Amino acid sequence: MEDIFVFDDAIPQFLQDFYEGIIFGKTKGTELFPTVDFSVRYEPTAEEHGHIPLSFNHILKSSAKISPHLENFSKLVTHACEHANLNFRDIFYGRIFLTTPQKTNLDFYQPHTDLNYPHWVVLYYVNDADGDTAFYDSFGNIIKTVTPKKGRVVLFDGLIKHSGGIPKETTRCIVNFDIVTWELQ
Numbered sequence: 001m002e003d004i005f006v007f008d009d010a011i012p013q014f015l016q017d018f019y020e021g022i023i024f025g026k027t028k029g030t031e032l033f034p035t036v037d038f039s040v041r042y043e044p045t046a047e048e049h050g051h052i053p054l055s056f057n058h059i060l061k062s063s064a065k066i067s068p069h070l071e072n073f074s075k076l077v078t079h080a081c082e083h084a085n086l087n088f089r090d091i092f093y094g095r096i097f098l099t100t101p102q103k104t105n106l107d108f109y110q111p112h113t114d115l116n117y118p119h120w121v122v123l124y125y126v127n128d129a130d131g132d133t134a135f136y137d138s139f140g141n142i143i144k145t146v147t148p149k150k151g152r153v154v155l156f157d158g159l160i161k162h163s164g165g166i167p168k169e170t171t172r173c174i175v176n177f178d179i180v181t182w183e184l185q
Contacts, residue, residue, distance in 0.1 A: 003157035004135055004144055010083045011076060011124065016151045019073070019126050023096065023173055036069055038098060045110035046102070046166055053102045053166070060094030060175075070094060077177050080122045080153045087182040092119060094177045099131065101167045108163040111136050114178045119158035125149055126173035131165030133174075148172055 009016075021027040025034035038056035046053050060067045060074075074091060081088040092115065111134070114121060123133065125148040132145040133154065140161075146154050148165075156162070158178055165172070 003160060005084050005155045006146055007080065007083045007153045008149065009151045010153045011079050011151055015075060020150065023126055036096060043109060046104065046106050048104050048106055055097060055099040058096040060096065061091050062093055073175055076124045076153065076175060077122050077179055080155045081181065084155050089180045089182050092178040092180065096175050099167055099172045101169055101171065104166055106166055108134050108165050111140065111161040111163045113159055113161055115158055120179050120181060121156050121158045122177040122179060123154040124175040125152045126175060129167055129170045129172035131167035131172040133165060134163050136161040
């Protein structure tokens with residue numbers, strides 16, 4: 001468990017509000033113009049009775065794409081690594097996931113790792129929501145859950161299996177970065 005760190009308000013409040021505003025179009029009651037564009041993403045790991053729920057994503061960085069929003073959202077990585085005393089080196093991948101409430105008996109998507117080699121994951125919750133993130137031991141047992149809360153960051157060893165919770169009541173939005181630090185050389 002020492003490789004799963006949870007930090008509340010590790011990100012300055014003005015950045016929390018900025019991220020919420022450019023994704024949802026409002027923050028603290030103030031209307032803004034949302035500037036993050038999303039693509040539809042089907043979730044086959046949550047198929048139930050022939051129904052595959054959809055969610056939305058925005059790629060911040062991949063091997064083929066870099067978003068104009070990467071510079072702003074990469075500040076999350078810097079703040080998270082500072083709180084954990086890790087020396088940030090590079091971002092492999094970065095994504096924003098927005099999941100709308102689903103009517104399902106499932107609680108979580110399929111457990112997974114993002115990459116099959118050593119890395120860290122920086123997971124940031126853009127808003128308060130239901131749909132906890134679950135972490136698993138090597139036998140598939142849940143060892144920890146974390147509830148989405150605006151401003152909360154989870155930094156964890158990327159080889160730990162994890163799964164996103166399926167929200168039933170509120171839209172759930174996370175920013176996910178797969179990173180490498182100098183400690184992982």
